[in-house]
Amino acid sequence: MTNKDTVISKDMFQPAQMDLLKSEKIAKPSLNFWQDAWLRVRKNKAAVVSLFVTILLVVMALLGPILTPYKYDKQNTAHANLPPRIQGLENIHWLPFDGTVTTRFGKELHPYETKQIKEYYWFGTDILGRDQFARVWKGTQVSLLIAFFAALIDMLIGVTYGAISGYVGGKVDSIMQRIVEVLVGIPNLVVVVLMILVLKPGIIPIILALSITGWTSMARVVRAQVLKFKNQEFVLAAKTLGASNGSIIFKHMIPNMMGIIIINTMFSIPNAIFFEAFLSFIGLGLQEPNASLGTLINDGFKSMLAFPSQMVIPAVIISIIMIAFNLIADGLRDALDPKMRD
Amino acid sequence: MAHPEKLLEIKNLKQYFNVGKPNEVKAVDNISFDIYKGEVVGLVGESGCGKSTTGRTIIRLYDATGGEVLYDGVNVHGQKSKKQLREFNRKMQMIFQDPYASLNPRLKIADVIAEGIDIHGLAKSYKERMEQVYDLLETVGLSREHANRYPHEFSGGQRQRIGIARALAVQPEFIIADEPISALDVSIQAQVVNLMKNLQKEKGLTYLFIAHDLSMVKYISDRIGVMYFGKMVELAPADELYKNPLHPYTQSLLSAIPAPDPISERTRRRKTYDPASHNYEDSEKIEFREVTPGHFVLCSEKEYKQYQAQSKQ
């Protein structure tokens, strides 16, 4: 670097103080693990958008049924099979909210005028005249609830099983892994269907059925991590300090696995939602008048050609949920992957 | 330097992995030596010689396959109650090699250092705990502000000092340092070694210093043991080992170290070691024998006489 032409006076060569504290100073602000992860997630636009969408959906799921004056289970056969109509949007004909339905043969019907109905059903009604708007958001509530609890139980069982199996090792580990392999070998579907047939459909039985086989992938992942950490020096150091096994697993290993655990859980949520929808589709879902997105799609399917809105709307919502969760989980995985640190 | 009191007696220690299977590894194969109170014993050798495994077996991270480790006369291995094991945890501590893997990345430095304090109940209140942590930080040359930071914010040398603080927190008598400076830069190595030496003097600690850098080991150790494929081939006071290496492996190891001296490097000739050159007969007993007082070499009867004759010159 070239020197500026400033005058260098003799007294500048006086000794100065060596400033050691300056050299030990840490310039960057202290970021903990989550703050660091959030900075990375923010960079991934798809993940951030999905996060907002998911939050929006959750809010709507909670508030939706309250927003309309119609209850989700109130039947009104006179108002059956109405297409969606929203005030203010009814004159915009290229949007599907104008209260008209076009038959297969191209003929446009105006059921609101024909039946002299003044009320507005934002998402239309189903075959029994129930307000779809309320039903769809109620259904979303139920679907999310089932998925969330199924994922939670998955996580709890999977983490515990995997941690014990990996930590104890030896024969115990061998036996536990063989059990997992047997469970994985049995087709998920068969187990779930059998459980539902035995327990009869309902929210709790469905959650149980989904959890019975869902925990295996989490268990394997956790076990692999535990095996990796078992030989890491910070775990050995804790052992030499006299830490108990429980303390080592919960204070040292699991916090370092939180990233992987969360990612796995996030991925299992769309799985659970889809599974539940599938159960409903084959008739093993919730019973009337309870609704979940799956049952709505199943009901709507029956009148798909005549009144497409009844199936399309819940289908779109379920698709959005699944895509959003997948994108968030993907973003989280990139953010939490230690190998991709700067 | 008279250290008549033995702190550790390692007798016929064996650590075999995968016993009986085709991939059996005799990582530590029947070694015996003593460690006296207040001294620093260096343990050197190349990768795979078993020095790290020896250290870990002594502190009971692995259970020994055979032999004994007597700490103050009590065997560290064998059936022990939780209380007895806790006792050992307080007296013997370890410093690890990799500064990037030896600290839990999710704990704040205060918690890393205080773990031992918490486990053994050495502080009666939160305030006392933090005071001890700050004391330890200052002892190792860091400052109180560092207590609230995370390991990834520190450099290798600083992390190693945190590791030392963590080991000191339980006030141990004996510390096994498993390659504590191998992963550090040269000038930082000197810092850490100076720190360890000062701590030793201040607190009367005893060290087992495991390393592969012979120049640094010579500087800090009173006696040095050389290991080769699970066996200890030579044990002698540090100066004696460098001036008068008897076992051919020790000689080849010493001749391979590059010295920071270009003129001597240009002319230095390296010695290689071939284990077959001993030409041991099946009947010969290869034992760890004392050739001159304090200087042990793994050799046969024939070689023993040779070495003795050499040393008399």
Next chain:
Amino acid sequence: MNKVLEVKDLNISFHTFAGEVKAIRGVNFDLYKGETLAIVGESGSGKSVTTKSIMRLLPEGNSEIKSGQILFDGKDLTKLKDKQMQKIRGHDISMIFQDPMTSLNPTMKIGNQIMEPLVKHQNLSRHTARERAIELLKLVGIAKPEIRVDQYPHQFSGGMRQRVVIAIALACNPKVLIADEPTTALDVTIQAQILELMKDLQKKIDTSIIFITHDLGVVANVADRVAVMYGGKIVEIGTAEEIFYNPQHPYTWGLISSMPDIDTDDEELFSIPGTPPDLLDPPKGDAFAPRNPYVMKIDLEQEPPFFKVSDTHYAATWLLHPDAPKVEPPEAVKRRQNQYDGTLGAASESTALNKGKFPGKKEGK
């Protein structure tokens, strides 16, 4: 004494979450034909970044060459496109890395990995390339090369893998070989073998080597000239004798004193206190000032320029300014200076004659 590579006023920064890290802050050096230049420095000094930038291997996303030139074979490497760099990598300039365990592709046979640059750069047929690969394996001292050439990396030990890596790097007889801490991960005896091999090969192929390391013993063993880096800059550069026996920069003094040798006794080992600077926020003035026991007021204000000690020896420290007070270097350095003055006449002349490259007039301070 012709120059093979010239690095002029290189400035490189990394853009991170926390801000701009000025990793390289004005590096200048030349590489002559047939010599070994060692770059010594600690973590964070910038030695790896400098050499990776010569090969243009820095991560595209967050690194930036802010200014400077790297002149090679009449071209400025900083301005070349990646396709043009691909022709140079492995052919004119090769690089070998530290960890032999991860430098080789575990799923490719050794032979194929050595043949890759031969086929790509020299357009040899596979048959000819294979023969050349076997020759190269023999050259780097691998026994039974005809059998080994069809084996996989996991069948080789660490030292042997490093030899293979050297064979791949030298396959096309490059003009420059950059070795980034090639022996740091190896045992002492294996390290000695690899260093002997590299010196041997250098004589045979007449390639220039840039050798990065933090181990001064290794430097003394291989280097003709040494550049000492600190805080993203070169602080001292000279022949190996000049750096080891007559160092001028306080950081070099610190490095040399903190290595124990046979004469170091029980007193405290000299160590440089503190930690290398955080280049996110480089200090004003001399980057070494906070850790410099000989610090002066001017070190805190202005960065020192290079002062000439001899035609081949330069140091960037205000201590060499005519107005600076005379200071006593540490004991370990003084001993070496005495050694130097005593043996200098004979030793440096004889090595100068042997190398025939560096007339190295010694001037006083």
